[in-house]
Amino acid sequence: TAMEVYPHAGAKANRSNLTFTFPSGGRIAFRHLQYEQTIYNWQGAQVPWIGFDEGTHFTERQFLYLLSRNRTAFGTPPRVRLTCNPDANSWLAGFLSWWIDQDRGTPDPSRAGRVRWLYRDDDENHWHDTRAAAEAAHPELAAVAPPKSVAFVPATLDDNQELLRANPEYKANLLAQSRVERERLLGGNWK
Numbered sequence: 001t002a003m004e005v006y007p008h009a010g011a012k013a014n015r016s017n018l019t020f021t022f023p024s025g026g027r028i029a030f031r032h033l034q035y036e037q038t039i040y041n042w043q044g045a046q047v048p049w050i051g052f053d054e055g056t057h058f059t060e061r062q063f064l065y066l067l068s069r070n071r072t073a074f075g076t077p078p079r080v081r082l083t084c085n086p087d088a089n090s091w092l093a094g095f096l097s098w099w100i101d102q103d104r105g106t107p108d109p110s111r112a113g114r115v116r117w118l119y120r121d122d123d124e125n126h127w128h129d130t131r132a133a134a135e136a137a138h139p140e141l142a143a144v145a146p147p148k149s150v151a152f153v154p155a156t157l158d159d160n161q162e163l164l165r166a167n168p169e170y171k172a173n174l175l176a177q178s179r180v181e182r183e184r185l186l187g188g189n190w191k
Helices: 004-007 036-042 060-067 090-096 129-139 162-168 170-175 179-186
Strands: 012-013 017-020 028-029 051-053 079-082 115-121 124-128 148-151
Touching: 004 012, 036 060, 051 060, 060 079, 060 090, 115 129, 124 129, 162 170, 170 179
Parallel strands: 051 079
Antiparallel strands: 012 017, 017 028, 115 124, 115 148
């Protein structure tokens, strides 16, 4: 897909190292983090935009370590984006639990896209509804750094109209799955 999209923005592809370079000098590189023991291969990296595809396939440690590489000194706001399909057994199920209706297992529409504020202390997540509340609850951390903002934006196959136009039979593929897989992949159920 990148080969079809980025050249329209003037990017030149280097297939051997999976990198696109834009006329401005900006680069997009596709990399991996297959094993937990290779997180330190990222040591020293400065990555202003990190995208995880299928975040439930990563461990919490991999996610958090790469988060430590999300930095830049060039004025670009650092961002992390993570896509996923629901997996009740993943660390991400707990991380996103506030946004999930615990009775139904599906995203709570009233919480969709709402920003929450996070401080981690002693390996525990401390969530707050506002930045001010987070800073007030953790003044010692607030003196060092602001809390992280986190939002969960749920989507289903029906939100991807381009895919459905190009491949209308794909929904039948999801309907053919076991009840549990169908609920996860088609219904967005985390339980």
